[in-house]
Amino acid sequence: MSDRSGTGPDLERFFASADEARSCAVFTGAGVSAESGVPTFRGKEGMWKDFKAEELATPEAFERDPDRVLEWYAWRREKIADIEPNPGHEALARAEERFEEFTLITQNIDGLHEQAGSRDVIELHGNILRDRCHVCGSRRGPGEDGPRCTCGGRYRPDVVWFGEMLPQQALERAFQAARSADVFLSVGTSTLVYPAAYLPFMAHEAGAFTVEVNPERTPFSDQADLVLRGASGSWLPRLFPREG
Numbered sequence: 280m281s282d283r284s285g286t287g288p289d290l291e292r293f294f295a296s297a298d299e300a301r302s303c304a305v306f307t308g309a310g311v312s313a314e315s316g317v318p319t320f321r322g323k324e325g326m327w328k329d330f331k332a333e334e335l336a337t338p339e340a341f342e343r344d345p346d347r348v349l350e351w352y353a354w355r356r357e358k359i360a361d362i363e364p365n366p367g368h369e370a371l372a373r374a375e376e377r378f379e380e381f382t383l384i385t386q387n388i389d390g391l392h393e394q395a396g397s398r399d400v401i402e403l404h405g406n407i408l409r410d411r412c413h414v415c416g417s418r419r420g421p422g423e424d425g426p427r428c429t430c431g432g433r434y435r436p437d438v439v440w441f442g443e444m445l446p447q448q449a450l451e452r453a454f455q456a457a458r459s460a461d462v463f464l465s466v467g468t469s470t471l472v473y474p475a476a477y478l479p480f481m482a483h484e485a486g487a488f489t490v491e492v493n494p495e496r497t498p499f500s501d502q503a504d505l506v507l508r509g510a511s512g513s514w515l516p517r518l519f520p521r522e523g
């Protein structure tokens with residue numbers, strides 16, 4: 280039997296729904312990686328603070344001054360080069376076994392969910408460890424360098440910039456998972472960036488038991504069935520404890 284020590288009324292409600300649930304979907308944002316040392320976007324130590332997102336994370340910025348944008352991403356790759364998954368990532372990797380159907384949807388581009396053992400992660404905003412040709416879209420993994428693709432186009436990080444479409448298939452799968460989840464968790468996201476931020480609202484509309492895990496309020500807080508105010512690294516291992 281899993282360790283449900285320290286179960287208060289909040290966790291009771293979660294376990295009651297989770298025990299009944301056939302399908303679970305979890306939606307994560309930068310807050311889940313904060314405890315691994317990755318700065319969030321909009322927090323006080325946020326990485327946007329020296330730059331405006333619209334300035335750098337856009338195709339216009341890349342077309343106007345590619346070197347400046349690539350320098351910023353090189354700095355970010357530096358910052359996440361030797362980070363490790365934290366107990367929150369590990370708990371979500373364990374959560375897969377707990378449900379007949381489990382979908383992990385992330386806005387994060389740091390690859391930490393896969394590193395923690397999560398399989399089949401839906402990366403709505405891409406992955407900073409890969410490059411993509413800005414012209415023909417062909418991808419390459421980390422370590423391959425040289426600025427240009429064989430088609431002549433410049434390589435850029437394989438992430439979704441403001442004003443760019445999200446990968447259509449990934450978005451469709453995420454919408455489907457939100458609509459069919461019995462339990463939906465929204466963890467570590469300011470719930471400000473669309474269309475990803477539709478997901479918790481869609482799950483709530485479709486009747487899922489919705490949980491928000493975040494030390495601060497978000498636009499979704501009032502609709503969530505259960506709000507767990509605090510860090511994902513401490514709440515998630517309690518929601519998905521080690522078995523045994």
Ligand code: BV8
Pocket residue numbers: 307308309310311313314319320321322325336386387388404438439440441442443444445466467468469470471472473474492493494495497509510511512
């Ligand atoms: C689209 C990848 C249109 C790149 C990112 C004007 C012009 C153009 C578009 C728009 C516009 N106005 C609005 C839009 C739409 C725009 C948008 O939503 N803007 C917002 C700001 C209003 N969206 C887009 O542009 C999207 N594309 O709409 O295309 C279109 C339509 C048709 C045809 C063509 C085009 C693309 C959006 C994707 C942008 N890419 N990142 C990169 O990273 O460099 S966004 C960026 O924000 C990251 O992906 C990040 O994941 C995402 C969301 O942020 P969060 O993850 O929530 O992180 P944040 O720091 O905000 O919050 C952290 C949270 O964690 C906080 O709540 C904090 O309390 C909590 N926390 C802290 N510590 C912990 C914790 N929680 C738990 N535990 C802890 N320990």
Ligand code: ZN
Pocket residue numbers: 412413414415416417428429430431432
């Ligand atoms: Zn190309």
